[in-house]
Each structure stands twice: as C-alpha cells, then as structure tokens.
C-alpha cells in the first residue's frame with residue numbers, strides 16, 4: 472500500500488433543507504474526483520422520483536430496528552419521527568480503495584461518526600439566513616407544513632452544535648458552496664495525519 476492511498480471520509484451535515492443533497496450532487500459533477508456517495512437507509516417513504524438503492528435504501532421500521540440490533544450501521548438517528556442510518560459494510564472497503572466516501576447526514580449521526588472515525592472531516596453547511604432555510608424547505612414541497620415547522624425547530628438545536636465541526640460552509644449559491652467543499656476535501660486529503668494512519672496500517676500497527 473502506498474502511503475497516501477487511503478481515502479478520506481467526508482461528513483456533509485447541517486439542518487434539513489440547507490441544500491446538502493443539492494451541493495453534494497454539484498460536487499459529484501465536478502471533473503477528476505474520486506468521490507463515492509454512501510447511500511443511507513431510512514424508514515421514511517420515498518418522495519416522487521426517489522429511487523431505492525440510489526437516493527436511499529427504503530426499509531420498514533422492523534427491518535431498520537433489526538439492523539440496529541445486528542450492529543450494521545456506522546451511525547443511525549431518529550429524525551423527526553423517522554429512522555436514518557449509514558450502512559457500515561462498504562465504508563472501510565471504499566476508503567481502503569482510496570475513495571473519498573461522502574456521508575450526507577444529520578447532526579446527531581455526524582457526532583456519532585466523530586467519536587469513531589478520527590481521520591474524517593466534518594463539514595457543517597449553513598444557509599445564508601433562517602428565512603432562506605424556511606423558504607428552501609417549504610418551496611421544496613416534499614413535506615407538509617407541520618413537518619417543515621418540526622424540521623425548522625430541529626434546526627435551532629442543530630445550529631448550536633455547529634462548533635463541533637471542522638468547517639462551516641455557507642450555501643449561498645450552490646456552485647460556490649460545492650467549490651468550497653471540494654477545496655476542503657483536497658486540502659484535508661493532503662494532511663499528514665492520514666499519512667501516519669496509513670503508515671501504521673501498512674506496517675500492521
């Protein structure tokens with residue numbers, strides 16, 4: 472194994488509706504990247520156009536709870552009445568292949584990952600303002616107004632945890648935000664800590 476071969480785990484997080492999915496898709500359209508997206512599992516119903524295995528793995532609550540018991544998630548959380556989790560099976564394999572693995576997850580789950588994956592980079596996406604966040608959530612039109620309010624209330628507590636992240640990126644304009652995230656990924660990839668991790672792994676420590 473070469474010293475810099477292992478990939479970087481990138482945790483893209485932030486309040487619902489800030490634009491994590493939109494920015495992530497812009498990121499994946501950039502040339503010359505080695506990113507792979509970690510498809511999450513959820514108990515919520517698919518939205519129009521969402522594809523099982525692409526946007527999420529959609530499962531029943533029973534199936535999700537069974538997988539929690541079997542310890543098959545890197546992290547999981549209950550978010551406004553539904554379960555969401557990161558299947559752990561492919562993550563290490565992809566990192567060992569040198570891929571940058573992108574998780575797009577809410578705050579509670581991100582902080583669980585922080586405890587386990589010391590080499591990961593944590594990015595908190597913020598909106599240009601709370602009104603913009605509300606407008607984005609409402610105009611997306613995927614949730615009832617009551618759920619939009621619940622997600623906005625959740626966002627209030629999530630903003631208080633932004634200091635636990637390595638970077639805060641403002642999603643004012645999608646391509647600008649994606650450029651900032653890519654700059655972070657490139658800079659973090661080059662950091663010495665990962666080289667040491669890989670060196671220890673290489674010599675079997």
Ligand SMILES: Nc1ncnc2c1ncn2[C@@H]1O[C@H](COP(=O)(O)OP(=O)(O)OP(=O)(O)O)[C@@H](O)[C@H]1O
Nearest residue numbers: 486487488489490491492493607611642643644645
């Ligand atoms: N920079 C931006 N300017 C204006 N609208 C945006 C911007 N980024 C995203 N949006 C819009 O905001 C809405 C929410 O975006 P998106 O679904 O990507 O958010 P999210 O953070 O992934 O949400 P969730 O956490 O609920 O999955 C979408 O309708 C999207 O088109």
Ligand SMILES: Nc1nc2c(ncn2[C@@H]2O[C@H](COP(=O)(O)O)[C@@H](O)[C@H]2O)c(=O)[nH]1
Nearest residue numbers: 487511547548550555556557575576577580
């Ligand atoms: N902790 C986790 N959170 C996740 C995961 N996958 C998605 N999410 C986050 O949940 C909320 C709601 O998502 P939505 O698709 O219903 O709008 C949002 O913040 C997602 O980023 C996951 O695997 N773990």
